[in-house]
Structure formats: structure tokens, C-alpha cells
Amino acid sequence: MRAVRIRVRRMSELPAGEMAKAYEPQTVERRWYEYWTQQGVFRASVAASDSRPPYVVAMPPPNVTGSLHMGHALMGTLEDVLVRHKRMQGYNALWQPGMDHAGIATQTVVERQLKREGLTRQDLGREKFEERIWSWKEQSGGRILEQLKTLGCSADWERLKFTMDPDMSRAVREAFVRLHEQGLIYRDTRLINWDWDSQTALSDLEVESEEAMGELYEFAYEVINPVAGGPTELVVATTRPETMLGDTAVAVHPDDPRYTSLHGKKLKHPFVAREIPVITDSILVDMAFGTGAVKVTPAHDFNDFATGKRHGLPEINVLTLDGKINEQGGNFAGLLVKDARKAVKKALAEKGLERGVKPHKLQLPKSQRSGVVVEPMISTQWFMNTKPLADKALAAVASGETVILPEEWRKTYDHWLNNIQDWCISRQLWWGHRIPAWHCQKCSHISVSRNDLTKCEKCGSESIQQDPDVLDTWFSSALWPFSTLGWPEQTPALQRFYPSTDMETGYDILFFWVARMMMFGVHFMGKAPFKRVLLHGLVVDETGDKMSKVKGNTIDPLDLIHGSDFQTVVSKALPGAPFEEAFTKFKKAYPSVAQFGEGFPEYGTDALRFTLCSYSPQAKRIALSPKRIEGYRHFCNKVYNAVRFALPSIEKLQVTGQTPPATLLANRWILSRFAEAVEASTRGIDAFRLDDGSSALYHFFWDELCDWFLELSKPVFQGTDEAAKSETALVLAHVIESSLRALHPYIPFVTEELWQRVPRAPGHPASVALAEYPTATAGRPDAEAEAKMGLLMRVIGAARSIRSEYTVHPGRAVPLELRSNNADTRALLAAEQVAIVT
RNA sequence: GGGCGGAUAGCUCAGUGGUAGAGCGCUAGCCUUACAAGCCAGUGGUCGUCGGUUCGACCCCGACUCCGCCCACCA
Secondary structure, eight states: OOOOOOOOOOGGGGOTTOEEEEEEHEEEEEHHHHHHHHTTTTTTOTTTOOOOOOEEEEOOOOOOOOOOHHHHHHHHHHHHHHHHHHHHOOOEEEOOOOOOOOHHHHHHHHHHHHHHTTTHHHHHHHHHHHHHHHHHHHHHHHHHHHHHHTTTOOOGGGGEEETTHHHHHHHHHHHHHHHHHHEEEEEEEOOOOOOOTTTTEEEGGEEEEEEEEEEEEEEEEEESSSSSTTTSSSEEEEEEEGGGGGOOEEEEOTTTTTGGGGOEEEEOOOOSOOOOEEEEETTTTTTTTSSSSEEETTTSSSHHHHHHHHHHHHOOOBOTTTTOGGGGGGGGTTOOEEEEEEEEHHHHHHHTTTEEEEEEEEEEEEEEESSSOEEEEEEEEEEEOOHHHHHHHHHHHHTTTSEEEEETHHHHHHHHHTTTTOOOOESSSSSSOOOOOEEEETOOOOEEEESSOOSOTHHHHHHSEEEEOOEEEHHHHTTTTTTTTTTOOHHHHHHHHHHEEEEEEEEGIIIIIIIIHHHHHHHHHSSSSSSEEEEOOOOTTTTSSSSOOTTOOOHHHHHHHHHHHHHHHHHHHHHSSSSHHHHHHHHHOOOGGSSSSSSEEEOOOOHHHHHHSSSSSSSSEEEEHHHHHHHHHHHHHHOOOHHHHHHHHHTOOOOSSSSSOOOOOHHHHHHHHHHHHEEEEEEHHHTTOHHHHHHHHHHHHIIIIIIIIIHHHHHHHHSSSSHHHEEEEEEEHHHHHHHHHHHHTSOOOOHHHHTTSSSSOOOOOSSSGEEEEEOGGGOOHHHHHHHHHHHHHHHHHHHHHHHHHHOTTOOOOOOOOOOOSSSHHHHHHTHHHHHHHO
């Protein structure tokens, strides 16, 4: 390893004005964040006198109990770049921050804590349990926000909202009541997805199917009074033998010749006293699959449920809420589903009814949160009729009122909304917005109300109870773009900042959140909640695998920012595992880690941010590479050192903020290049191509400004031509100061640190964050200068190549002879001799 | 079963109808008074396969192979 450790003094140890040799993020970052906060840099204005156009981004509220992960870092960085850029362009920028109570996720975490204490939520009771979650919220809720501040996020923290704040809860209740009045929220008893671990209903979205190897198990039902010479048994194929306890029919295809003689016959259930009919159904049955006979369990399968409705079959629930066989299951009662499966198979075999087993690939529906296999169960829940809202949400995108970027997501959005099912919005949890419905014990009327009720709306009885259920956590999230602004009140903030400009978030919550905000926004506000939807990908490890605690490949962004030894890094990636094991896994996920020593160095926030910006947002996967961060840390250091170098030449200058006049080739050229770079940056940010924007500035600053312009300026400053010196100094000062402004949205800390030291125009704001973002006119497109400079650069490059080929020592001067048939070229080369010689 | 994306340098990825780019890596030379976290010169790619359109295709079209993701009730 060639890296050399350099001992540098901390900046704080240096006399005022003197700068350390290398950029040290740690000392700089905290100081400037505090300064920005003090100066109110991030504050959006609702003052009537403020005529700036609004630019609004609502931050996806992180889970209140969560801690910062790479996904947050990506979100925070991208949004901060957008917001800072627009703020500098003179917009009244509001980045609305918040936190989400994250119903099921948070409740699960706290229940796990209780479990370690040997308690359940039932032991505590509802009230105590809620208190417990609130205190956990207080304890951990602030942490993630502090972490976002470390990232430099310029949100308007004074407007911070929590989804269970009283005003947010009021908005939730208002929305619920209105939708209920409009007949769009209703109660129904039907088959829903049941998480028997969390013991709650789930929406379709919260169920993830996972491929698994199972088996297709065949067993026989005995035919009662078979036709003479006809079959005496009917063999069915199933992946879930235990559900046969709830079978109320067996279906065959009406056209299947094998089973014609069984139409209308009854079968004997081997374990419970029930006769079940053979029915014919061409929708459910595929003659070619399995045995062509399907057992029908209406209470535990979506297809069978529909079949049951078609044929008027009884629905026999055989499961308890905690996932065991109930009393309907006879001798099997009390067994967990997986145990019941074994037991039923064994019992069938003992009765001689087993007919075969084949391996079979199947999709297991699992709870997104608890991970257990979800059971379809018949249950009474609150639902929302989403179709009418979905149509409006589709129309908003179709009309261009809202644009989705990258565009490829549009189809996905359309497809989901076009096929949307009613949304099961009630959860049997204790943490969340309680459903504002009161059940009358006397007349069983259900009163839905904005205010807490003490008596039944219908019969006046005081014997009423509020519905124990809470709402799906995404219900409150769907209101976010306007609830945070004060809705249902017509507040000045709501009037000014609705709709938002951009909704930036991960594509993984396109349905959960974005589509639902679209539905609610159009429905309640009459306007789509944002002009653009910007979707970024998933941060994955270096090899492309999703980050997860199971794989041990997560990285705490703060460990990259502040530096951390691998002991620490790995103990977070794979908690509880021995170091060697965890570190091995970690190195597998990040091959480049092999090139590191004992840990990650202190990269600084800016380096991490610039790295995150450098990935194309259209990539679905963002493979984070520590090596890449290192590269961009070098860039931050480059910026720092360029200013350190330039400072002595420019610090005494008076600058105007206007592009200075330039006659010399290099000066004209760098202004021209700057004009283009700055334009590319703005174009990139506006098109949500931060990779293009950041890369344009990166190459401008390093390859053109540092490697050429600064090098060419050296002989000028060391020379005797005072006019040239003065012009070059002014151009240099201008380009440096403007570059810092151009780079600020991406790397806010180092740019602020440096901007405070360089000459600035009179009347400049207190922070670079409030200074104007440069436009192309801050430079000066100059095709002639670019052409001439291009030629010069090629000549110099060629000369260097020759030297290198002949291994001429860099310190040694050699004669160079240039020939050209073109008079202009000869003139140019002669004029720029100094540059070539150097 | 439907839909979407990807396949480009050793690795991770940009990209354009007209001699292929970046970062990291690798090789060689430089401690040049901003930066060795640097400078400088190099190395490195039949742009997944097969067809088609075109004067010309890595790019457009079709087919295929291999990966990945999303949606969907095949027991």
C-alpha cells in the first residue's frame, strides 16, 4: 500500500487565516450546520410580502424509531441538492421534514423489547402499552433527525411534523369521516390477509410473496353411494393439506369426462362429520393441473372464497387468530398450521387415503413486517373503495399535471392503479390513529364522527365503545403533502405550498405512498399533490445485493462520514456475530474493503454526498463502493487545495460579482468552460440527473480549472506583466467564487468553509446557501477561445508524450521546435510560448 | 402468467446514428514552492448472441441467451 499517512495539524490549532494542508471535514461540518441554523437559512417564508416563487419538497418521513441507513442518506442527499439549488436560484424553498409513527413496524419493535422482558402487550394493557411506545418514540425519535442534520439536510426543522401530532391526527380523522360520508369507506366481512404473529389484518401491499419449494400432496375423498362401476373415490391435489379441515366442496371441471359420473355426488370427510358435495366449476378448475379435482376451502383461500360465493358454499373457518387450528378442526385443534399439516398427512396416510406427493414450486405469501406466512381469513374490517380515487390519480399523470421521472415508472404506476383493489385500512394494532367509529352495544349502530362521542347517534344510548382498531399507517402518510401544511384549515402555508413541486423518494414505495398521496391529494385538494415524482433506486452493496442485517452487509452512513474501525462497522452489520464471521461476510459484500486497513477513514459528509449524487438515478440498484467515496473525498480535498492555492493571489481583490473582462486566451477559455459546466449542472439537477450535474462540475473543476488554468496562471503570477496578472487574478477570483456557489448544493460544507474566505461581491448574503446559483452568464461562451486553447492543449500534450517516451527527466529543459503551415496557428503558438515552455 | 429493467475496460457504471467514456485498478516517470488525498505519460473494450434497417449501428428494429426486479388467486 502506497498511501502515506500525513500528520497534519487541526485547523483549530492553526493561526487565523492559515489553512491546513488537507481538508478536515470534522472540524468544519458541525460549525457550519449550527451557523446555518442560527442564520435561519433553511426557513421557508409564509409572509405575504415574500414574492419569491415557492419550491416545495415534502421529505419522506422516516420511521420514528429508525436510525439512519444508506437509503436515508441517499434520499437526504438528493433532496438536499434539489432544495439548495432552488433556494440559491431565488425560490422560497420549503423542505418539509417529518417523522412517521409507522404503526406495525414500531409496534413490532416494542413488542420484541417486551418479549425480552418476558411480557406481552396484553400483559401491559392498551393504555400502558401505548405509553411505552410513546416513551420509546421520545427516546429514539430525535436521533434520526440529528443524523439527517449531519448529512447537511437543509430542511425547515421548525416545521417538523410527526404523523401522530394532534393536528396530523385531526387531518386523519377529517379525511376518514369525509370518505365515510362519501360512501368510499365502508365495513365489510370478507377474506383478508391475516398476520397471525402481529395478529392484524394486512393490506395486499403488505404481503410479499416468496418462492418456496413445497409439495403437491394428493389424497382421496371417498365417494358416498358411487355409481356402479364408476369411481369410488375422488383424488384432490393440494399444497396445503391441513386446510382440508375446512373443505366444503370438491370442484371438477364440468367437461372433464373422468368425473362426469360424480357430478352431484357427495364425499365423505374423513375427520369431521360432514358430507361435502362435488361441484362443477370451469373458472376454478384447470383439467390439466394436478388431478383435475380441486378441494374448496372458502374460508382460507381467495380462489376458493370466490368459488364458494358462486356456489353458495358454507365458509368454515378452521383457524384461530394466532394461527392454530380451532375447534372446527376436531382432533387437530390447538396445533399450529405447520404442525397440523404433518398431523393431517399422517392421519390421511393411516386411513389409507394418501395418494402421492410431488415436489412443487409455490409462492408463499409472507407478512412484510413479521415475516410469517399470511393466512387468508374471513374477517370484518374497514375498507376503502379506491377505484374512484385511482381514476383521478391516473388522470393527473395522463394529463401531465404530474410527471413521473424516470419515465419508465409511469407504466408501473398506471398498471397498479388500473388494477387496484379495495384497500383494507383497519389494523388490529394498538399503535396508530384510532378509527373514529363508535359501536352501540344497544342498537349496534356504528357512528362515525369527527369528535369523540359519548352516545349513539341513532338510539342515544350511552353504552357505546370506540372501535378498537387503528388505521393502516399509510393512511396518514397519504395525507402528508397537505396535512403538514395545516389541512383541513385553509392556512397561509397550505395556500402557498400546496401542491408540492417535487416528490422525491425510493421507487419501493411508489404504491404504498406515492400513488396513495396522488389519490388523496386529487380527491381532497382538487389538485395533484406534486408536479413531479422523482424516483431513486435502492442502495445495495458493492456486489449488488440488497442491504440487510441477515446478509451482514449494511453500512451506517455515519461510519463513512466520521470514519470507523471494522470492529464497529461489522458489529452493526451483523449484530451479535463473532468478528471474524461478520468481517468475512462484510468483505465478500465489499471486495474493495480488502484494500483498506483497519477501518474506514473519515470521508466527510461532502464526499459521501457527492458519491451518492454521482450514481445515475435511473439505476434501480445503487452499488455503493467505499473506494468511490474515497475518490470523491479526494475531489473535496482538491477543491480545498485549489482555493488554498488561489487565495494569496486573490484575497485582497475587490470583486463585483460580474464576469470580469478577459482578453488573454486562458482567461477567456476558463470563463467559457465555466459557463458550460454551470449550465450542465443546472440542467442535470433540473432533469433529476444529478450524476450529470455533479460530473460536469467535477471535470470542470479538476481537469480544466486545476490541471490547466491554475497551472497556466502560475507563470503569469510569477511574471512581470502587471496587466496580465491583474486580469488573471480577477478571472481566477471570479471563477473560484462562482465555482464554490455552483458546487454548494452537492458539497455544502467545504464550499461554505471556503466561500467565507474568498472575496465576494459587496452586499453578499451571510451564507453561500443564500447566494445566487451561477448561470451561464457567470461565464462567457467563447468558441474561438475554446478552439485555440484546444490546439494549445494538444500541442502541450504531444510534447509531454514525447518527453515521456524518451524518459526525459521532468526537471530538464529540452528544445522544442514546432512547425505549421498555418499562419494563425504559428501566431498562436508564438503568443502562448510561455505556457508551452512551462 | 403478465410487465419492466440490465448485459459496454479487470471491477462499478455513464454514453452517442459517424474515429468508444468516467471512477477505482494496473504499468512507467515525477516528493514541479495548492494538493502524493497529488502531477504526468500510458495500458486496457469484435459495447451479450444472431439477423435486419442504413452510406454507416454500441446506439434504431426483430429474435434469442443469461441476470435482476415488480405485479398476479393455478389448486
